[in-house]
Amino acid sequence: MSDITGYERKNGKFGIRNHVLVLPTVSCVNGVIHRISREVPEAVCLPHAYGCGRGGPRDIEILLRILSGLVHHPNVGGAVIIGLGCEISNTKSLLPLIKEAGKPIEVFNVQEDGGSLKTAKKAAAAARRILSEVSSQPRTALPWDKLLIAMECGGSDAMSGVTANVAMGAVSDWLVEKGATVIFGENTEMIGTAHVLARRAKNVEVAKQIEQMIERAEKLTQEVMGNLASMVISPGNMDGGMSTIAEKSMGCIFKGGTTTINQVVDYGEVPSEHGLILQDGPGYDGDSMAGLSASGSQLMFFSTGRGTPAGFPALPVIKVASNTRIYKAMKDDMDVNAGSLVEGQPLNRLRAEMIDLMIRVINGEKTKAEVNGMDIFTLMTVRPPF
């Protein structure tokens, strides 16, 4: 087995990339972020739609957890934070959460730093400074038990649960055996499978957390969707042959493999256990990826049958096509063809191919979503905008 390397952080974690983030605290300054992005294309800029005028205390808590989680993220070598000044989630709220990050961080506020153009200019210069600073850090040997790998599925079809998620489950089992940690979320896509997942919990307490998490997800889905609750799977899912959420869910949870579930973490919370971890996060791909990323996962496998190109900033996403048709139709977006399983490729050979690719990606090879810049950044919100 090949060695893996990464960037060791001051807190003992390892990144597999060394990005400099440019992160707004509020959507009002997205224009400044876009300017910085044009000036310093090497920086990872994350404009978003949040920070003011929406949500209650839980939403602010989530936003600050995700923003600080991204600054703490092991793939991030340094960060530039841009605030406005009068927003709810301003830099004053964020700074106490990132002061222990142990990496270069510079902070600007548009209302104090001379307006949008001057702030963009100062922040771009700061981003260049930090890029130069982090570029001298060498890669060193990365122990397998320092890896947190996320498993995600989106734009699923009936083959996602037959090919891609089964193959990802095999990789998950292999990683846990190696001492690494595997995390998956999407609680709405666990509905109907509480009995299956709780059975695999490490103890009664974790089993109870799993049951409660899925019960909450089910209740929320019924509140939001009413009589349409059973239609929580999308029309595209149905065209693909899936008839109920339980059917979709069974295919969904296959991606985490078959090992013991050691912990349930909140949305964006960093796990303290090793092995297989569940995240209490939503089913929508963008929101789910943000939570899994803020939890500190360095790399993600993402299965798709209908074909979504979405990646996530600062986190390499390996796209696994569930069928050969979509693999060929979206070849520039897909890294792995799990459709080969129904054409006679044995599971252990596909798994070996995926592990080999994963090692190359850990060591620096770019995924299709990275090459194409297919980043999306959306968050879970609890309450509507006001």
Place this chain on the structure above:
Amino acid sequence: MNDNIIIIHPRDNVAIALRTLGVGEVAVAKGIEGFPALEEIPASHKIALRDILKGEEIIKYGEIVAVSTRDIKKGEWVHTHNLESKRWKK
């Protein structure tokens, strides 16, 4: 490899079509005797592996994924027109 359907778990009473099966086309998978599709089965959709009575559970992945809303014959297409979610009744 001439399989045109895949059975995920031995307990399952439905299988998945690996490609669209035409009316009368024989469904083939390892470990079972071939049987004709009674109607067109779209690729990646479910086909009944045996007769399923109204109200009987639909089993896939070895787990209950739905309940049938009418009698379904072996070889018929199984989808939203003849099953419902066990979680939320329409």
